[in-house]
Amino acid sequence: MRTGFLILSAFVLAACMGDAPVEDPMEGYQEVQSAKVVDAPEPQAGRFYPGDRDAIDHGAYLIQLLGCGACHTNGALDGVPDMNKALAGSMTGIAYSSPVTDKHPGVVFPPNITPDEKTGIGLWTDTEIANAIRAGTSRHGSRRLVTMPWQGYARINDDDIAAIVAYLRSIEPIANSVPEPVKRGERTRERFVYFGVYQNKLDD
Numbered sequence: 001m002r003t004g005f006l007i008l009s010a011f012v013l014a015a016c017m018g019d020a021p022v023e024d025p026m027e028g029y030q031e032v033q034s035a036k037v038v039d040a041p042e043p044q045a046g047r048f049y050p051g052d053r054d055a056i057d058h059g060a061y062l063i064q065l066l067g068c069g070a071c072h073t074n075g076a077l078d079g080v081p082d083m084n085k086a087l088a089g090s091m092t093g094i095a096y097s098s099p100v101t102d103k104h105p106g107v108v109f110p111p112n113i114t115p116d117e118k119t120g121i122g123l124w125t126d127t128e129i130a131n132a133i134r135a136g137t138s139r140h141g142s143r144r145l146v147t148m149p150w151q152g153y154a155r156i157n158d159d160d161i162a163a164i165v166a167y168l169r170s171i172e173p174i175a176n177s178v179p180e181p182v183k184r185g186e187r188t189r190e191r192f193v194y195f196g197v198y199q200n201k202l203d204d
């Protein structure tokens with residue numbers, strides 16, 4: 001019995017899909033080498049939690065370890081992170097349905113998680129930020145975030161989540177809005193990647 005299971009972690013980049021022929025749904029995509037460590041930006045002393053430098057430093061360590069910048073920093077998904085806009089959102093989106101079966105997959109863009117009040121999470125409460133990270137809930141809990149890997153963060157303990165929040169409040173607010181999400185079936189000219197998971201077929 002074949003039990004092989006293959007996970008391809010390479011990201012595939014779609015740029016302007018055009019009308020790909022039905023026979024090859026991957027035409028119009030190219031492989032990108034995006035797996036790299038993205039540095040967390042330096043916290044700025046004196047912001048929001050001036051007395052709690054230890055928590056901020058611990059939060060910086062966790063953000064680095066948990067790879068938040070690999071999605072939330074512009075360019076990181078394409079392998080060329082723009083560290084001047086670290087954590088300020090990605091103009092490259094992530095597909096949440098498969099381009100193999102959907103000619104036009106749904107796409108979300110990792111948003112700005114710097115403390116900018118208009119375009120980032122500056123006005124979110126600590127609980128709202130914690131819920132987004134550990135439970136994948138949107139700001140007012142109205143929907144579940146997609147492609148944000150909250151399942152992997154669900155067991156972050158309260159001290160660690162407080163440190164992450166302290167850190168996110170300590171970095172420079174950067175004004176930057178990401179594109180609107182693209183609905184499944186809707187055509188987009190924005191760039192996006194998808195993460196592929198494939199299982200071999202056991203019945204032929």
Ligand code: HEC
Pocket residue numbers: 063066067068069070071072094108109110111112113120121129132133138139144145146147148149153164181
């Ligand atoms: C695999 C890519 C990826 C990683 C890694 C990732 N995120 Fe996200 N995150 C997203 C996407 C995409 C969204 C928006 C999803 C949606 O709108 O449905 C999101 C949404 C969020 C939101 C809600 C913000 C808003 O404006 O809606 C917060 C807060 C957040 N992420 C924080 C984090 C933190 C902190 C980490 C690291 C611990 C992290 N993310 C790691 C992709 C990622």
